[in-house]
Amino acid sequence: MRPDHDVIASMVPLGARVLDLGCGDGLLLDELISRGADGLGLEITDEGVVACLQRGVPVLQADIDEGLGDLEDGSFDIVILSLTLQAVHHPALVLREMARVGRKSIVSFPNFAHWRLRTQLAASGRMPVSPLLPYSWYETPNIRLCSITDFEVLARAEGFVVQQRVLLNEGGHPEGGLVGRVPNLLAAGAVYLLSR
Amino acid sequence: MGTTGRTLGLVETQRVVLFTEDDPLVLDSGETIAPVEVAYETYGERAADDRNVVVVCHALTGDANAAGHHGDPTRPGWWDTLIGPGKPVDTDRLFVISTNLLGGCQGTTGPSSVNPATGRPYGLTFPLFTVSDLVRVQRALLSRLGIESVLAAVGGSLGGMQVLQWALDYPDDLEHGIVVCATARLSAQNIAFSAVARAAIMNDPDFHDGDYYETGRGPDHGLSVARMMAHITYLSEESMRQKFGRRIQDRDEPRFDLGVDFQVESYLQHQGKVFLDRFDANSYLYLTRVMDYFDPFADRDATRDRLKATATKFLVLSFDTDWRFDSSHSRAIVRTLTAHRVPVSYREIPSPHGHDSFLLSVPEYHRTVAAYIDRALAEREI
Numbered sequence: 185m186r187p188d189h190d191v192i193a194s195m196v197p198l199g200a201r202v203l204d205l206g207c208g209d210g211l212l213l214d215e216l217i218s219r220g221a222d223g224l225g226l227e228i229t230d231e232g233v234v235a236c237l238q239r240g241v242p243v244l245q246a247d248i249d250e251g252l253g254d255l256e257d258g259s260f261d262i263v264i265l266s267l268t269l270q271a272v273h274h275p276a277l278v279l280r281e282m283a284r285v286g287r288k289s290i291v292s293f294p295n296f297a298h299w300r301l302r303t304q305l306a307a308s309g310r311m312p313v314s315p316l317l318p319y320s321w322y323e324t325p326n327i328r329l330c331s332i333t334d335f336e337v338l339a340r341a342e343g344f345v346v347q348q349r350v351l352l353n354e355g356g357h358p359e360g361g362l363v364g365r366v367p368n369l370l371a372a373g374a375v376y377l378l379s380r
Numbered sequence: 381m382g383t384t385g386r387t388l389g390l391v392e393t394q395r396v397v398l399f400t401e402d403d404p405l406v407l408d409s410g411e412t413i414a415p416v417e418v419a420y421e422t423y424g425e426r427a428a429d430d431r432n433v434v435v436v437c438h439a440l441t442g443d444a445n446a447a448g449h450h451g452d453p454t455r456p457g458w459w460d461t462l463i464g465p466g467k468p469v470d471t472d473r474l475f476v477i478s479t480n481l482l483g484g485c486q487g488t489t490g491p492s493s494v495n496p497a498t499g500r501p502y503g504l505t506f507p508l509f510t511v512s513d514l515v516r517v518q519r520a521l522l523s524r525l526g527i528e529s530v531l532a533a534v535g536g537s538l539g540g541m542q543v544l545q546w547a548l549d550y551p552d553d554l555e556h557g558i559v560v561c562a563t564a565r566l567s568a569q570n571i572a573f574s575a576v577a578r579a580a581i582m583n584d585p586d587f588h589d590g591d592y593y594e595t596g597r598g599p600d601h602g603l604s605v606a607r608m609m610a611h612i613t614y615l616s617e618e619s620m621r622q623k624f625g626r627r628i629q630d631r632d633e634p635r636f637d638l639g640v641d642f643q644v645e646s647y648l649q650h651q652g653k654v655f656l657d658r659f660d661a662n663s664y665l666y667l668t669r670v671m672d673y674f675d676p677f678a679d680r681d682a683t684r685d686r687l688k689a690t691a692t693k694f695l696v697l698s699f700d701t702d703w704r705f706d707s708s709h710s711r712a713i714v715r716t717l718t719a720h721r722v723p724v725s726y727r728e729i730p731s732p733h734g735h736d737s738f739l740l741s742v743p744e745y746h747r748t749v750a751a752y753i754d755r756a757l758a759e760r761e762i
Contacts, residue, residue: 201721222721230744233727237751240759242693242723244714254715 185215188292188356188375192266195290195348195377196221200261203286205248205278206268208232210241217241224260226252249273252281260286267316267373269293269335270326279342283380288347291339292375297331297368300354315354316373332368339378348377385467387456391448393419393487398520401496405482405517411507415496418521419444419487420479423463424471430527431760434469434753435518436478437535437542440610440667441659443486446478447471461741462534468750469534473757477525482517483509483666491662492593503662504590511538511545511674518542519550529553532756534749536560536738537705538667541674544713547692548676554692556756558749560738561702563709564716565675570704573613574668577606581661590662603661604652611651616701616734620644677716687720694724695752697738697745704735725752 185193189212196202200221204213207225209232217223225243227233236243244254249272263286265278270293272278282289294316301312311321319326330338332351339346351371353359363370397417399405404414421444426433436446436459447463449456463469463476480488483506491506498505522530533543533554540562547557563570581587584602592598615623624644628634635641640649677683694717698710707728717724729745731737737745 224718224723233725234747234751237695237725237748238755240755243725244718245727254711254718256715256719259719 186211186356187358188266188352188373189215191350191352191356191358191375192264192290192292193219195375196262201259202262202264203255203260204264204266205252205282206265206271207236207241207243210236210239210243212264212266213241214239248278248281251277252285255285257284258287262286262288262290264290266290266292267294270296270328270330272328275328275330276338276342279339279344283342283344283378287379289344289378289380290375291335291378292352292373293330293335294326294373295332295368295371296329297333298354298372299369300372302369314372316356332371332374335374335376339376342380344378344380346376347379350375385470386465387453387460388423388448388464388471389453390451391421391423391445391457392450393421393444395419395487396521396524398517398524405513405520407507407513408510409507413489413507416482416489416517417487417493418479418482418489418517420477420521421445421448421457422478423447423476424474426475430475430529431531432474432757433522433527433530434474434476435522435530435533435546436463436469436476437514437518437533437539437546438478438481439535439537439539440671441655441664442481442539443484443658444478444480444488447476458739461739462746462749468746468753470750470753474531474753477522477527479518479521481514481667483514483663483670485660485663486658488517490660491590491666492660501591501593503593504665506662506666508666509670511541511670511676512549514670515542515545515549518546519553530555531760532556532558532753534558534560535562537562537735538671541671544676545674547690547694548686551686551690551692554690555760556695556752557692558695558697558752559710559713560697561699561705561710561735562696562713563674563705564677564713565709566672567709571672573609573704574672577609577668578665580605580609581665584661587661590665592661598656599661600656603659603664604649604656606664607655607659608648608652611648613704614735616703616732618701619733619736622732623647683716684720687717687722690722692722694722695749696724696726697748698726698728699731699734699737699742699745700728701732702735702737 213223263282304312352373354372399416404412445457446459447457483490540559543557581602584599587599627643629646698707731742
């Protein structure tokens with residue numbers, strides 16, 4: 185299992201009704217379903233949707249930037265936004281919609297203030313490229329890059345309470361210790377469990 | 381994909397009497413019909429444990445001949461694009477059953493059949509029926525064949541409405557429902573089109589209150605007008621523009637008269653005319669009416685109870701240029717199923733061909749159906 189998926193899975197209670205926004209090829213949902221969750225994915229790309237069908241993961245082809253109008257209030261226990269926040273046009277709207285349709289939200293994203301990205305930009309003067317952000321600036325789907333501090337400011341402004349935060353290293357593994365003391369500089373990414 | 385796959389070749393329609401005077405078909409309305417004969421075709425080999433059974437439900441004017449042909453390879457069944465060896469509904473691996481609907485006119489008992497009580501065709505004395513009744517007859521055929529469990533039911537338009545009803549009426553018997561460009565509730569505009577079609581037929585001087593069978597002529601004018609109008613709703617404006625534009629039939633300059641001048645007029649007239657050879661006006665009345673009244677999710681409590689009970693998982697598909705049952709109809713189905721925690725997948729497929737797309741080789745559509753069915757089959761084989 186992908187290490188960041190493992191972190192997310194540890195936040196999902198047994199038997200939960202889970203919605204994964206931007207579920208890609210359905211790998212995470214497949215793992216959650218095999219652990220007893222009742223899962224549904226939303227995905228915008230043709231390839232992702234077909235891959236989900238091949239895995240037997242229920243998926244609706246949809247653009248989450250248009251809101252989650254086809255889903256009822258409070259109809260999910262957990263709504264997941266895994267490494268997708270940075271690719272949506274309207275992050276605040278998406279977070280609000282997550283809170284509307286679900287009781288709790290899990291959000292993970294790459295930290296654009298990670299020291300390695302900062303030094304890449306400072307040293308080469310070019311947009312950073314990393315394992316979590318592998319695209320060149322002109323072809324990246326990641327249009328809303330943010331730092332850990334940025335995200336926490338938005339989450340607070342939107343009325344979210346952080347129930348749990350797990351910091352990730354560049355391999356996607358949880359990190360504690362020193363990283364936890366200066367997360368905005370040392371963590372490559374983070375996973376949040378939020379409620380409102 | 382989509383255009384790949386081979387054709388089934390020569391196939392045959394079979395007939396079976398499912399209900400008799402002693403054991404009549406009891407409709408939702410409480411009325412009975414007997415005998416009920418059903419025309420059906422099967423394709424592929426039935427697995428020993430029946431794990432590969434697929435039921436095909438046809439739309440308004442379909443018949444039992446969904447795939448393969450009856451002697452002329454240039455005139456294959458209405459869903460030959462989708463069903464066949466190596467096609468998305470792969471007859472190398474699946475056992476496919478296709479029936480002609482109750483109330484139809486291509487081998488299954490309907491208004492043109494003889495009422496044994498009078499010795500004359502039923503006409504408008506044929507009782508009105510519901511989508512549940514259509515599905516009840518299909519279920520009875522399966523029972524007759526000794527089949528108690530269905531891997532998937534597949535249908536487009538009215539066919540998709542039957543698939544939805546299958547999951548509600550036989551919640552334990554259907555594992556997967558594939559619902560293409562269908563609706564759970566016709567809009568006022570949809571019903572309006574049906575109403576005009578029926579008015580064209582019923583106001584035809586040769587209609588004789590549905591008792592036209594022994595007059596030597598039927599309401600051909602009304603039926604062809606109904607078909608012409610319906611055909612407009614099956615195509616998108618864009619596909620009509622591409623196919624016909626404002627081109628003139630058989631010449632360069634307009635005739636400037638009231639006859640058939642534009643190509644689109646000629647096309648519609650042809651569609652209306654060839655339809656007369658294969659369809660009965662009374663069947664058209666009953667089968668459009670069955671759609672108007674279809675509203676399986678009308679009762680909130682009943683919907684909750686029935687969807688809670690169903691074991692069926694769904695694939696719902698719509699086409700972006702379909703305006704007969706546009707994507708909002710499919711999304712409403714998805715919304716209801718999702719709200720009741722029924723596993724459902726949904727795609728809106730881009731296609732320029734409007735409602736008709738479900739009958740055509742649209743690659744992304746076929747790829748999606750193939751992926752879904754492959755997985756369904758694989759899960760049963762594990």
